[in-house]
Amino acid sequence: xxxxxxxxxxxxxxxxxxxxxxxxxxxxxxxxxxxxxxxxxxxxxxxxxxxxxxxxxxxxxxxxxxxxxxxxxxxxxxxxxxxxxxxxxxxxxxxxxxxxxxxxxxxxxxxxxxxxxxxxxxxxxxxxxxxxxxxxxxxxxxxxxxxxxxxxxxxxxxxxxxxxxxxxxxxxxxxxxxxxxxxxxxxxxxxxxxxxxxxxxxxxxxxxxxxxxxxxxxxxxxxxxxxxxxxxxxxxxxxxxxxxxxxxxxxxxxxxxxxxxxxxxxxxxxxxxxxxxxxxxxxxxxxxxxxxxxxxxxxxxxxxxxxxxxxxxxxxxxxxxxxxxxxxxxxxxxxxxxxxxx
Amino acid sequence: xxxxxxxxxxxxxxxxxxxxxxxxxxxxxxxxxxxxxxxxxxxxxxxxxxxxxxxxxxxxxxxxxxxxxxxxxxxxxxxxxxxxxxxxxxxxxxxxxxxxxxxxxxxxxxxxxxxxxxxxxxxxxxxxxxxxxxxxxxxxxxxxxxxxxxxxxxxxxxxxxxxxxxxxxxxxxxxxxxxxxxxxxxxxxxxxxxxxxxxxxxxxxxxxxxxxxxxxxxxxxxxxxxxxxxxxxxxxxxxxxxxxxxxxxxxxxxxxxxxxxxxxxxxxxxxxxxxxxxxxxxxxxxxxxxxxxxxxxxxxxxxxxxxxxxxxxxxxxxxxxxxxxxxxxx
Amino acid sequence: xxxxxxxxxxxxxxxxxxxxxxxxxxxxxxxxxxxxxxxxxxxxxxxxxxxxxxxxxxxxxxxxxxxxxxxxxxxxxxxxxxxxxxxxxxxxxxxxxxxxxxxxxxxxxxxxxxxxxxxxxxxxxxxxxxxxxxxxxxxxxxxxxxxxxxxxxxxxxxxxxxxxxxxxxxxxxxxxxxxxxxxxxxxxxxxxxxxxxxxxxxxxxxxxxxxxxxxxxxxxxxxxxxxxxxxxxxxxxxxxxxxxxxxxxxxxxxxxxxxxxxxxxxxxxxxxxxxxxxxxxxxxxxxxxxx
Numbered sequence: 001x002x003x004x005x006x007x008x009x010x011x012x013x014x015x016x017x018x019x020x021x022x023x024x025x026x027x028x029x030x031x032x033x034x035x036x037x038x039x040x041x042x043x044x045x046x047x048x049x050x051x052x053x054x055x056x057x058x059x060x061x062x063x064x065x066x067x068x069x070x071x072x073x074x075x076x077x078x079x080x081x082x083x084x085x086x087x088x089x090x091x092x093x094x095x096x097x098x099x100x101x102x103x104x105x106x107x108x109x110x111x112x113x114x115x116x117x118x119x120x121x122x123x124x125x126x127x128x129x130x131x132x133x134x135x136x137x138x139x140x141x142x143x144x145x146x147x148x149x150x151x152x153x154x155x156x157x158x159x160x161x162x163x164x165x166x167x168x169x170x171x172x173x174x175x176x177x178x179x180x181x182x183x184x185x186x187x188x189x190x191x192x193x194x195x196x197x198x199x200x201x202x203x204x205x206x207x208x209x210x211x212x213x214x215x216x217x218x219x220x221x222x223x224x225x226x227x228x229x230x231x232x233x234x235x236x237x238x239x240x241x242x243x244x245x246x247x248x249x250x251x252x253x254x255x256x257x258x259x260x261x262x263x264x265x266x267x268x269x270x271x272x273x274x275x276x277x278x279x280x281x282x283x284x285x286x287x288x289x290x291x292x293x294x295x296x297x298x299x300x301x302x303x304x305x306x307x308x309x310x311x312x313x314x315x316x317x318x319x320x321x322x323x324x325x326x327x328x329x330x331x332x333x334x335x336x337x338x339x340x341x342x
Numbered sequence: 343x344x345x346x347x348x349x350x351x352x353x354x355x356x357x358x359x360x361x362x363x364x365x366x367x368x369x370x371x372x373x374x375x376x377x378x379x380x381x382x383x384x385x386x387x388x389x390x391x392x393x394x395x396x397x398x399x400x401x402x403x404x405x406x407x408x409x410x411x412x413x414x415x416x417x418x419x420x421x422x423x424x425x426x427x428x429x430x431x432x433x434x435x436x437x438x439x440x441x442x443x444x445x446x447x448x449x450x451x452x453x454x455x456x457x458x459x460x461x462x463x464x465x466x467x468x469x470x471x472x473x474x475x476x477x478x479x480x481x482x483x484x485x486x487x488x489x490x491x492x493x494x495x496x497x498x499x500x501x502x503x504x505x506x507x508x509x510x511x512x513x514x515x516x517x518x519x520x521x522x523x524x525x526x527x528x529x530x531x532x533x534x535x536x537x538x539x540x541x542x543x544x545x546x547x548x549x550x551x552x553x554x555x556x557x558x559x560x561x562x563x564x565x566x567x568x569x570x571x572x573x574x575x576x577x578x579x580x581x582x583x584x585x586x587x588x589x590x591x592x593x594x595x596x597x598x599x600x601x602x603x604x605x606x607x608x609x610x611x612x613x614x615x616x617x618x619x620x621x622x623x624x625x626x627x628x629x630x631x632x633x634x635x636x637x638x639x640x641x642x643x644x645x646x647x648x649x650x651x652x653x654x655x656x657x658x659x660x661x662x663x664x665x666x667x668x669x670x671x672x
Numbered sequence: 673x674x675x676x677x678x679x680x681x682x683x684x685x686x687x688x689x690x691x692x693x694x695x696x697x698x699x700x701x702x703x704x705x706x707x708x709x710x711x712x713x714x715x716x717x718x719x720x721x722x723x724x725x726x727x728x729x730x731x732x733x734x735x736x737x738x739x740x741x742x743x744x745x746x747x748x749x750x751x752x753x754x755x756x757x758x759x760x761x762x763x764x765x766x767x768x769x770x771x772x773x774x775x776x777x778x779x780x781x782x783x784x785x786x787x788x789x790x791x792x793x794x795x796x797x798x799x800x801x802x803x804x805x806x807x808x809x810x811x812x813x814x815x816x817x818x819x820x821x822x823x824x825x826x827x828x829x830x831x832x833x834x835x836x837x838x839x840x841x842x843x844x845x846x847x848x849x850x851x852x853x854x855x856x857x858x859x860x861x862x863x864x865x866x867x868x869x870x871x872x873x874x875x876x877x878x879x880x881x882x883x884x885x886x887x888x889x890x891x892x893x894x895x896x897x898x899x900x901x902x903x904x905x906x907x908x909x910x911x912x913x914x915x916x917x918x919x920x921x922x923x924x925x926x927x928x929x930x931x932x933x934x935x936x937x938x939x940x941x942x943x944x945x946x947x948x949x950x951x952x953x954x955x956x957x958x959x960x961x962x963x
Contacts, residue, residue, distance in 0.1 A: 017791075155885075159938075162934050165912070170925065316801050319800065319801075323800065
């Protein structure tokens, strides 16, 4: 029992350490980019305040310090510690444009929508993809396989934001199926949040196009991966032995082929979550879906540096956490992981 | 009463390949008598594994039975395995005939515990009583000299290669099959483990009265465990006889070559012998004897017609025109 | 190192084998056509910059194969002239990524030990950071004044994804006998990497390069659409960005204007990926389907 615990904590422990370390490094990098790069936003902002508003250097510096949540008078390493401490407290500074709005408020307003839309999309896309992929593998060479594989290949090659625009055009504009302008935002004004049907219907209808975009652009990849993995698994000895043992097709398909074919796909799952969170910057902008990706796009366009900095950090943290959860999941599914760490 | 539990009659098996049809097994006729151990010996590509897997109809998708019968006589009835449908095959496999494949290293589902896989097997054949199945499994694990408690709750990767081979052998006996086919049971194992497995198989042979078929390229396995030996070359049986006949009175040049190729402890390096040449292309077969290009004893007549099995002494069959000239031993 | 043999195996044989793989052949032809159109086409079909307000959003006709845009300019000429910038930047970025990935991946795999751990650790860190947001944020800080800068930052962020795969490939080659022989002969680490290991991975490297290019197209066009790349003259990405900011997306008549660049980009990506996949099948026969 003790041995199992030690090994278990070894794998999980490593993952936790790595996650925290990465977050730490990214936060540090963000700080140094913002503070040290020539033409960095703090300097620019101070310069702007001085030239445009005629502020004194000291006043401009104070305002910048408040906005960015850093102490400009202290030596650099102290500024850094101050910054990190604030981060740990959840203080990301104040937004430039919406004066007086703490960035953390904005993040809590936008982040859940992205997690909601991306999360649901990955669930749908993954589930659909593995089913299609397995069927394509079992009926290799047949009509189903040819059609599905070709469509999958085409869809996965097109950049996801272009698929978003295409969906917008086809469904929204050309076919007029969805009132596009009313679909902006994540929730219709006037709808009360809560676990009521109207709210749930509303948020889903707003999230429909982004979710559809994510799903359509990723389902092809899952299908092809699962098909290839299933084909590999079908060639494994234990499948032949399972047949020799007289096991039923159902049992073999699910517990012998399916479960083993799934395992390699989990590494791609982590990469895809990162990729989709990254792509959300574009996709949410296209549909004006007010999630964290849209916030990033908007803050970059408006050069709202505190928001930009914080949103970028949050997106990275979200990806790291999601990867970590996926790793945990994987370690539960593959018994070989528990032994010897990695 | 017919003493033959399995009769293979005029069996021909082919594989579809881009270059043509691979004639892996050609018109093989072979009987397995109740309670005996039969070894099928040959090099890679001889067709022995194809023959073995065909008995339980587990050929890969590109393989098919071109013609012939596989008659199984059990439960006081006669069946032609070659004509079973999927459902009949599923009931038949492992229950009547079990096959232990080469290198059990990957024979178990990596994500399921051994117990789950044992239960799978039992349930698939209608044995749903978990406690009975567990008791049987534990007995068999003890029989193959493994620690039952430890093994049954393990995942396959937690066991060594030799252990997995034993577990597979134990599992193969759980439904009390009448015939056990073992394909290269000792290949890919180290020498010590090989010895253990051979001893185990000897005990099984003695105590359980199963009929067994050993498929191997390793002659010494046949010498240890077989009652009768068949040597296969290029998809056909070229010699068949009791283990004494084969080892002390071999009459086919190929069998002779195989025996000569086994180095003894006392032989020096200079005396190492190997059959020159390589196996023929099974897609485009030449007429006449297939061993002709590599044969020391070849003559003119060998190229024209393929020799068939002829009984030269009771129970000893050879397919060679020059069997009469072939001396015993080296 | 037999150069003639090497060239033959890289160019001639694959072409023969590709012609047998239908999808790969179509991909190759389309890719070649797009490349020809983008680099040679502009000499024949000049970009239509004349504003003709009486010909806004015309449907395709004999005069204008793909119709006209919101200022009466011919769309087809815009498509023909729109690929070069994108492809050149993508190629540069891909080249940078591949060079870094190959050097670091090979070094990491060959040297092993501490070097390997350090390089892989850095790779992991960069990989975890979502690439597109990082690019977007960097483009706000760094003034992107010319295509080379754009190619540089995309290239410098793109190598980790490739490095891992390269390292895996080198690891498998490292164990082979001729490498062992070279090591025994004490031929020097970099010499071994560049003269013995890499030439055997040339096909793999070419495939990595093409895949890096498609990734660079994704990043590049994404940045352009978000309006973060201010210096460009005219290209497919810019067409999409203009259509979006001018609301052309929501106007039914402008469908050719918005669809043309999207299809051009999509075709380029798809043909590159398909061609690469069939190349993979050729250089790694075990992957070949149907045999």
